[in-house]
Amino acid sequence: MFDKKKVFIGIAPIGWTNDDMPDLGKEVTFEQCVSEMALAKYKGCEIGNKYPAKISELKKALKLRKLRIANCWFSTFLTTKPYKEVEKEFRKKCKFLKAMGAKVIGVSEQGHSIQGTELAVFDNKYKMNDNEWKLLCTGLDKLGEVAKEYNISLTFHHHMGTVVQTEAEIDRMMNNTSACKLSLLFDSGHLAYCGEDYLSVLKKYAYRIKHVHLKDIRPDTVRWVKENGKSFLEGVREGAFTVPGDGVVDFVSIFKILSDANYEGWLLVEAEQDPAKANPLEYAIKARKFIKTTAGL
Numbered sequence: 001m002f003d004k005k006k007v008f009i010g011i012a013p014i015g016w017t018n019d020d021m022p023d024l025g026k027e028v029t030f031e032q033c034v035s036e037m038a039l040a041k042y043k044g045c046e047i048g049n050k051y052p053a054k055i056s057e058l059k060k061a062l063k064l065r066k067l068r069i070a071n072c073w074f075s076t077f078l079t080t081k082p083y084k085e086v087e088k089e090f091r092k093k094c095k096f097l098k099a100m101g102a103k104v105i106g107v108s109e110q111g112h113s114i115q116g117t118e119l120a121v122f123d124n125k126y127k128m129n130d131n132e133w134k135l136l137c138t139g140l141d142k143l144g145e146v147a148k149e150y151n152i153s154l155t156f157h158h159h160m161g162t163v164v165q166t167e168a169e170i171d172r173m174m175n176n177t178s179a180c181k182l183s184l185l186f187d188s189g190h191l192a193y194c195g196e197d198y199l200s201v202l203k204k205y206a207y208r209i210k211h212v213h214l215k216d217i218r219p220d221t222v223r224w225v226k227e228n229g230k231s232f233l234e235g236v237r238e239g240a241f242t243v244p245g246d247g248v249v250d251f252v253s254i255f256k257i258l259s260d261a262n263y264e265g266w267l268l269v270e271a272e273q274d275p276a277k278a279n280p281l282e283y284a285i286k287a288r289k290f291i292k293t294t295a296g297l
Contacts, residue, residue, distance in 0.1 A: 108156070
C-alpha cells in the first residue's frame, strides 16, 4: 500500500484548457479550472497557460483552494539549440517552481518533435543519430545538476511524437544519464498509445521514477489515428486520451508496482480532451473516485 503521507493525488489543467490547441477550453477561466480541481478533491496540480505569471497572485489563488503546484512542463531543445540557451530558460522555470514550493520539473525534448504539427504521428517520428543522442544525454545530466541548485528533481517526460517515445529510446536515455541527475516521469498513456509495454518500462525503472502521469487511452481512437495517418493533435481532438478507469490501461498493476517500490511523490491525472465533449469536472471526479478505489488514496 502507498504511504498516504508521502504520495499525493493531483491533476493537470490540460483537461480544462489545452496549451497546444488554445481553442479547446478557451471559454474556461483559470479560476473555474482550479476551483473544480479542488471540488473534485485533488491536492495539487500542474501549470497551464492561463495560470497567473505573478507568484503572489498564483499562491493566493491556490491557497484559497488548498492546492499546491506539483510540477511544470519545460520544453528542452538540447538537440537543436545551444545548451546555454536552454539552461538560461531552464533556470527561470526552476526559480519559479522553487518559489511555488514544487520539488519536480518535467522536461520533454522538443528538438525534432512532431507533437504539435500536422504530421502523421505514427509515420513521421524523428530518430536521432549518435551525435544527437550524446547532446541529449549530456545536456540532461547538466540540467539535472542545475535543478539540484534549486532543490528540484529533473524528470524526463517521454511523449508521443518526440525523440524519446518508445521503450528502446527510454532505455537508451536512461542508460546514458546519471541516476542521481535524471529521473523518469512515467506516463502510462503515452506508452500505451504507441503500443509499448508500459508495465515493462515501469518495472524496469520503478526506483528511478519521481513523477507519474495517470493517463488512459481509447484504443479505437488510437487505431483510427494510426490507420488514417492522423497527427497527435487530431487524436487529442477525437478523444484518444481519457482519465484513469475510462479506458484500457491496467492501473491496478501500475499502482501495485509503484507501491511495492515505495514510490513517493505525485500521482497526477493528465488526460487532454476536448472539454466540450468531456466535461472536465465530471471526468476529474470520475478519475478521483477510481484512484481512491484502486489505489486506496
